[in-house]
Amino acid sequence: NAGVTQTPKFQVLKTGQSMTLQCAQDMNHEYMSWYRQDPGMGLRLIHYSVGAGITDQGEVPNGYNVSRSTTEDFPLRLLSAAPSQTSVYFCASSRTGPGGYTFGSGTRLTVV
C-alpha cells in the first residue's frame, strides 16, 4: 500500500517555464488537495477536489491549475513559473467524513 505518491521530489525551473507536479493515491480516497508550505506561513491550500471531475480553489490558487479525471490522480500544473512559487508542495488525500489527511512526502520546487 503506497499511500500518497508525489513526483518529482525536487525540481528547479526557470522563470516562465511550465511543469506538472504529480500526485497519486491508492486508498480510493474521495478527497484530494494541494498545499504549499513556506517558512512561517504554515500550509496554505492551493486547490482541492471532492471527487473525480470536481475541483475548487483554495486560499492561494493563482498561477496553478488542477484537474481530477480519475479518483487516483490529482496533478498540479504551474502555467508560467515565478520565483514566488518557490516552495515545498504537499499533496494530501482523505475519505469524506471526520478523518485526517494522508500526506505525500512533498516536492521541493525552486524557480530561478
Add this chain to the structure above:
Amino acid sequence: AQSVAQPEDQVNVAEGNPLTVKCTYSVSGNPYLFWYVQYPNRGLQFLLKYITGDNLVKGSYGFEAEFNKSQTSFHLKKPSALVSDSALYFCAVRADPGYSTLTFGKGTMLLVSP
C-alpha cells in the same frame, strides 16, 4: 471562515520535563481537530485527532491533546519530553461535515534540549 492560531513560533523544553504546544481555533459548527508533526525534510505525520467524545485524546509517541470547547483550544501535551520529539508541530481544523477543507496553523517548532 475557519482558522487556527498557534501563538508560539517556538517552544523550548528540557528533556524529561512536560511540554505543551498551544492551539486555538475558530470554526462554524462542530470542529474536527488534528495535530501533525513534521521532521526536517519530511512530510507531515498524523499524531492525533478529536472528533467527538472524550475531551482528552491520546495519540502516537505518548502525545495527548485536550479539547476545550469553551476556550476553543486544543493544546498538545506530553508528560515527559524526549530530544527526539524536536520537530515542527501543526494544529489543524476541519468543520463538520467532512467535505470541508483542512486549515492549518503556522506551526510551532519544538526544541527539546538534553
